[in-house]
Amino acid sequence: MKRIIEAALQDRPCDLVLKNARIVNVFTDQILEGDIGICGGRIAGIGSMEGKEETDLQGRFVLSGFIDAHLHIESSMVTPQALSPVLLSHGVATAVCDPHEIANACGLPGIRFMLDSAGLSRMDYRFTLPSSVPSCDFEINGAGTLSARDMEPLLAHPRVAGLAEVMRIPDVLSARPGMMEKLALFQSDGLVIDGHAPALSGHHLQAYKAAGIENDHEAMTAEEAIERLQNGFTLFIREGSGARNLEPLLGGLLNAHMPLTRCCFCTDDKHIEDILQEGTIDWCLRKAVSLGCPPVEAVKMATLNPAVHYHLKNKGAIAPGYEADLVVVDDLKDFRIHAVYRTGQPVTEPAAGPAVTGxxxxxxxxxxxxxxxxxxxxxxxxxxxxxxxxxxxxxxxxxxxxxxxxxxxxxxxxxxxxxxxxxxxxxxxxxxxxxxxxxxxxxxxxxxxxxxxxxxxxxxxxxxxxxxxxxxxxxxxxxxxxxxxxxxxxxxxxxxxxxxxxxxxxxxxxxxxxxxxxxxxxxxxxxxxxxxxxxxxxxxxxxxxxxxxxxxxxxxxx
Ligand SMILES: [Fe+2]
Incomplete structure (x- = not known):
């Protein structure tokens, strides 16, 4: 703490200073020119700064590290550890992940494997715990049923951010005890409860929201998107391998002059070959701006908005005290990535070795x-x-x-x-x-x-x-x-x-x-x-x- 205060006061040099940056400020919608001083993995200050190490960005734009608001890592077919360098190279420093697939196959040991593999990664992975294992009563999976009691010991884990997509809608609308226990458990802990409400509307959607569910990534039309925003959901705009909802949703919201402060980008299910070929959240930014979205608004959907939604303290913005997860891009149109920093260190992570899973x-x-x-x-x-x-x-x-x-x-x-x-x-x-x-x-x-x-x-x-x-x-x-x-x-x-x-x-x-x-x-x-x-x-x-x-x-x- 003392070091970062002294560095901010310029009483001591920062660890690293990124000079001559154009800094996207998501609080004031401004683009500020100056240096970014980094100390102990956090941003110490902005303006004219001096550091032990200095890198001249030559007027490039700097954004906070991107946050994927909802992702099933298993859909990439690789482990968290193996996915980490790929996502980082596309500017994604944080991802909120639902290990629903491995949980169905292997239960709690599968979830623990994901947490452990995440711990070996440079990326900051957060997890929501699967709410709907199995997805229907009659399904035969490897894990059996995952109950609130099964999940309770994991709630204190620092990577756990909430309860994952509540897809057993009939259980919510009929106030079925097993589902009510899960909702109550996560609500009492102040964690976020994720939704999954394809085609739900009217009183059913309102009842689903009244149960405490806070977001949805299944809207497919602008009307559905607006209804979700009206009812107080945070809207996750999905661009995955199969489901591509960004154009209809964002296009419709822009046409209707809707505020975007409660919108986030997510990929949900994206295969590794698609991530390598086209990117992930960087792809969302490019597409959003091509639809006429103001660039800073698009950046907020990739940074500040998901950070606020998941209560990710000191993430999603470039300001003193915030984590120095930074993405340097050439412009705010193509978002071509020049460099990525994770907690103040340039990312040059090698491909991960084989995962050990027993x-x-x-x-x-x-x-x-x-x-x-x-x-x-x-x-x-x-x-x-x-x-x-x-x-x-x-x-x-x-x-x-x-x-x-x-x-x-x-x-x-x-x-x-x-x-x-x-x-x-x-x-x-x-x-x-x-x-x-x-x-x-x-x-x-x-x-x-x-x-x-x-x-x-x-x-x-x-x-x-x-x-x-x-x-x-x-x-x-x-x-x-x-x-x-x-x-x-x-x-x-x-x-x-x-x-x-x-x-x-x-x-x-x-x-x-x-x-x-x-x-x-x-x-x-x-x-x-x-x-x-x-x-x-x-x-x-x-x-x-x-x-x-x-x-x-x-x-x-x-
Ligand atoms: Fe999902």
Whole structure:
């Protein structure tokens, strides 16, 4: 404390001074010219400063380190440690993460692994604890149910910022005791409660807010965005790999002259190859300014607004006492990153080494089955219809399709993989179009059982058996042979490898899938992984069978 006061008074030199900066001040909407003095990892002062070390920024703009307001690290397929250098290189110094996927696969040991891996990272990861494990009562996951009592010991952890996306909306609206216990526990601790309210509106949305839920990242239209702001939610504007909501939401808010003080950027689910190619929150900034958003307003959505929302003290701004997480950019249009500082040190973090995870690497335990068994399990009267660029699916009676359409369908299989029930189900899938093989994954939202699709039961069986051998991940079979694998050994959802290795493998497999016929409007990985999530209409497949989401029942159980 004494050192930073003396450095601020200029009675002693700062550790580092960034000279000749144009500093974006998010409190006054000004761009100030001067030096930034850093001492002990914090900003000591701004103006004319002297330091033991000095770097001339030659008039470049300096922003506070970006904050991703909501992110599932597992969707990148790499560990927190491996993701850290990648996010930092794009200016993201802090991310609020929901370890929902590993929690479904591995429970508390999975969450603890994420906390430990975060602790080995240069980035500042904060966590919200998964509220909805499993996402539906009937789901079979690796972890079973995560209760308020299970989570309580983790509340005091310094990285825990709140309760993660409350997606079991019926439990909230019916004031179900298990959910009420979770909400009360986190409220009493003054932590933030995250929302997840797709298509919710009117009195249902208000009841959801009245329960204490504070933000939402599922708005898809400007009307939904405005209704959320009107009701006091903080609006998270999402730009992930699949869901791209920034243009409709921000465009609509700008048109309606809405204040943006309660808006933040988030990525939610973004694959590592997309992060490496286009960026994350820096991508949001570029896109926002291209839509006509004033640059300083855009910067606030990437810095101050999420810091205020999550009570992240001394983050999100460049002012005395604030953490010296700084991003140096060439301009406020393209936000091309010149340098990143984390707690006052330039970021030159090398790629992370392999993560050590022990018992989390043995989670794929399949029942005995053959290709003939899968064929016998096939349900032919109902078809899952894919919709281009959407996670939404159509519930199509087979009788409504032509013989050609039916013949072009893929077989899709969901199989329990934790050695619990050994159940599996097979159905027909229209629009995936993978020909001459099969693609299988242990990454299947939210319970992360096996999900696979292809045009022959032999190839499906081969791909699924290979998944067990590699302890989870993705397997592509072509012409009766294993054509590519992407092992995700950690809980069957994350790789031990570094980001570039995983991205290269993912891109190679996606290209193969495209060569085999998967059309442009279908993401081979994302589409497959959401086919088993029984909360997105109209129809899903889980190990128990085809599930009608609108009627909330399995088709077999009419
Ligand atoms: Fe999410």
């Amino acid at each position: 018992q989390l690497e043995d989670t794929v335990h399949l029942p005995a089955f053959t290709a003939q068994d899968l064929e016998q399990a096939l349900r032919k009267d109902q078809v899952i219809g894919l919709v281009d660029h959407e996670l939404y699916t159509l519930n199509l009676p087979a009788s409504s399709l032509t013989a050609d359409d039916l013949a072009s369908c893929s077989y899709v299989c969901a199989m329990e993989r934790y050695g619990k029930t050994g159940e599996y189900a097979c159905g027909l899938l229209k629009g995936f179009n993978l020909k001459g093989g099969a693609l299988a994954a242990s990454y299947g939202h939210d319970s992360h059982n096996i999900i696979a699709a292809g045009d022959s039961f032999e190839d499906l069986a081969l791909a699924i058996h290979k998944l067990e051998e590699i302890h989870g991940g993705y397997v592509l079979v072509r012409d009766g042979r294993i054509a590519a694998t992407l092992p995700l050994e950690i809980g069957g959802v994350m790789s031990r490898e570094d980001a570039q290795t995983v991205a290269d493998a993912a891109l190679r497999m996606k290209k193969l899938a495209r060569d085999m016929g998967v059309p442009e409007g279908v993401d081979p990985f994302a589409t497959l992984s959401f086919l088993s999530l029984p909360v997105i209409p109209e129809i899903r497949i889980t190990p128990q069978g085809l599930y009608d989401v609108k009627k909330r029942r399995f088709l077999d159980r009419d």
